[in-house]
Amino acid sequence: xxxxxxxxxxxxxxxxxxxxxxxxxxxxxxxxxxxxxxxxxxxxxxxxxxxxxxxxxxxxxxxxxxxxxxxxxxxxxxxxxxxxxxxxxxxxxxxxxxxxxxxxxxxxxxxxxxxxxxxxxxxxxxxxxxxxxxxxxxxxxxxxxxxxxxxxxxxxxxxxxxxxxxxxxxxxxxxxxxxxxxxxxxxxxxxxxxxxxxxxxxxxxxxxxxxxxxxxxxxxxxxxxxxxxxxxxxxxxxxxxxxxxxxxxxxxxxxxxxxxxxxxxxxxxxxxxxxxxxxxxxxxxxxxxxxxxxxxxxxxxxxxxxxxxxxxxxxxxxxxxxxxxxxxxxxxxxxxxxxxxxxxxxxxxxxxxxxxxxx
Ligand SMILES: [Ca+2]
Numbered sequence: 001x002x003x004x005x006x007x008x009x010x011x012x013x014x015x016x017x018x019x020x021x022x023x024x025x026x027x028x029x030x031x032x033x034x035x036x037x038x039x040x041x042x043x044x045x046x047x048x049x050x051x052x053x054x055x056x057x058x059x060x061x062x063x064x065x066x067x068x069x070x071x072x073x074x075x076x077x078x079x080x081x082x083x084x085x086x087x088x089x090x091x092x093x094x095x096x097x098x099x100x101x102x103x104x105x106x107x108x109x110x111x112x113x114x115x116x117x118x119x120x121x122x123x124x125x126x127x128x129x130x131x132x133x134x135x136x137x138x139x140x141x142x143x144x145x146x147x148x149x150x151x152x153x154x155x156x157x158x159x160x161x162x163x164x165x166x167x168x169x170x171x172x173x174x175x176x177x178x179x180x181x182x183x184x185x186x187x188x189x190x191x192x193x194x195x196x197x198x199x200x201x202x203x204x205x206x207x208x209x210x211x212x213x214x215x216x217x218x219x220x221x222x223x224x225x226x227x228x229x230x231x232x233x234x235x236x237x238x239x240x241x242x243x244x245x246x247x248x249x250x251x252x253x254x255x256x257x258x259x260x261x262x263x264x265x266x267x268x269x270x271x272x273x274x275x276x277x278x279x280x281x282x283x284x285x286x287x288x289x290x291x292x293x294x295x296x297x298x299x300x301x302x303x304x305x306x307x308x309x310x311x312x313x314x315x316x317x318x319x320x321x322x323x324x325x326x327x328x329x330x331x332x333x334x335x336x337x338x339x340x341x342x343x344x345x346x347x348x349x350x351x352x353x354x355x356x357x358x359x
Contacts, residue, residue: 096200096356103352104160109153113194117148117187117329121227123220129172129179137179143334145182145212147172152186160350162186162215162330164208164342183336183344187329195222195323200356201239202286202297203328207279208346212336213244215348217285219324231261235319237294240285244342245335247279248272252287252296252304256315264315271296271303282351289320290358326353 102113109116118126127147128140136143149172152163164185171178203217217239224233236255243249250271255263273279277299286297296304312318330348335341 095359097359099199099355099357100194100196101352101354102160103158104155104350105158106155108155109160109188114188114190115193116150116153117189117327122225123189123191123325123327124226126172127181127185129174129181131179134180136182142331144214144331145334145336146185146330146332147181147183148187148329149184150186152184153188154186158351160188160328162188162328162348162350164213164330164332164344164346164348166342166344183332185330185332187327189325189327191220191222191325193325194355195325196355196357197321197323198289198291199358200286200288200354201326202284202352202354202356203239204282204284204351206282206349206351207242207244207247208330208342208348209244209247209280210336210342210344210346211245211338212333212341213346214241214331214333216241216327216329216331217353218327220327221319222323222325232257232263233319234317235324236263237287237289237320237324239287239296240298242279243333250279250285250298250303254294254306254311254320256311256317256319258316264311266306266311266314269296269304271298271301273298282349291321294320326355328353
């Protein structure tokens with residue numbers, strides 16, 4: 001009897017292990033689907049601008065699963081590769097096709113792809129300057145203190161460089177008059193040269209530092225021309241905005257223009273970087289945008305999602321059904337001003353911008 005029991009037990013155990021091995025992959029897939037559905041379910045409830053604990057928890061669950069797929073997180077060490085991670089990685093690798101990029105390997109900005117910010121007044125004016133009484137003329141908004149100059153845009157050692165300098169008596173031509181500027185910076189855009197509707201838009205870059213530095217990687221509709229429009233752009237996607245006064249967080253935002261010409265801003269769910277990450281070193285920033293939602297990623301980790309349904313409901317329209325052009329800039333917030341706020345000159349370095357479409 002005893003021997004028979006042992007034999008039966010061994011039989012059951014081996015059958016179980018064979019079954020487990022066979023089922024392992026499909027079980028993992030089910031877990032992934034379950035998590036994704038859970039998020040979709042949670043996200044369709046309630047106010048999306050509220051950082052509810054629920055949504056944070058479910059996003060973190062996915063972050064825990066997806067972080068191990070991250071191949072770009074150069075600061076992370078000793079990541080374990082799980083079966084779940086391999087599945088995510090495989091899906092991602094298989095489904096994206098590179099359609100446009102600039103690796104910045106030249107000696108100067110590739111003008112077939114980019115324009116200098118401010119040329120012909122596009123996509124917006126070049127920045128703020130001082131009037132004859134020394135008062136800041138806020139034509140750019142936010143009382144920013146920069147003025148974009150072509151000479152601050154360089155390409156060197158495989159990177160696009162946007163320099164930020166403190167100026168001492170430098171003047172620029174504003175409507176035929178020489179006006180003094182306080183600080184100069186660099187910015188570029190692709191309006192009229194490249195635009196994209198849906199896809200993955202990614203940058204690898206190192207940020208400037210100091211109180212008031214405000215680098216951004218963002219999109220406006222190709223159809224929006226600030227010179228001939230009586231109202232702001234219908235939509236805006238900020239892939240990232242980073243604030244030099246707090247280099248521990250990465251923000252991503254979508255803007256939807258409401259009927260009253262003010263923006264519904266889909267802020268929140270900022271990414272708190274990890275201890276071994278440093279925004280002044282190279283990291284990757286991206287969005288994945290399709291007809292259902294926009295996802296924001298930092299070093300391959302999804303940290304935020306907003307669905308088209310939610311944005312249309314709260315903003316009154318869905319502006320993300322047309323091509324958008326790309327902008328890169330380093331602004332200087334009004335708060336820059338005291339000695340020591342920024343160790344000038346500083347710079348943003350961009351290793352590449354890559355745009356992918358779903359296969
Ligand atoms: Ca490069």
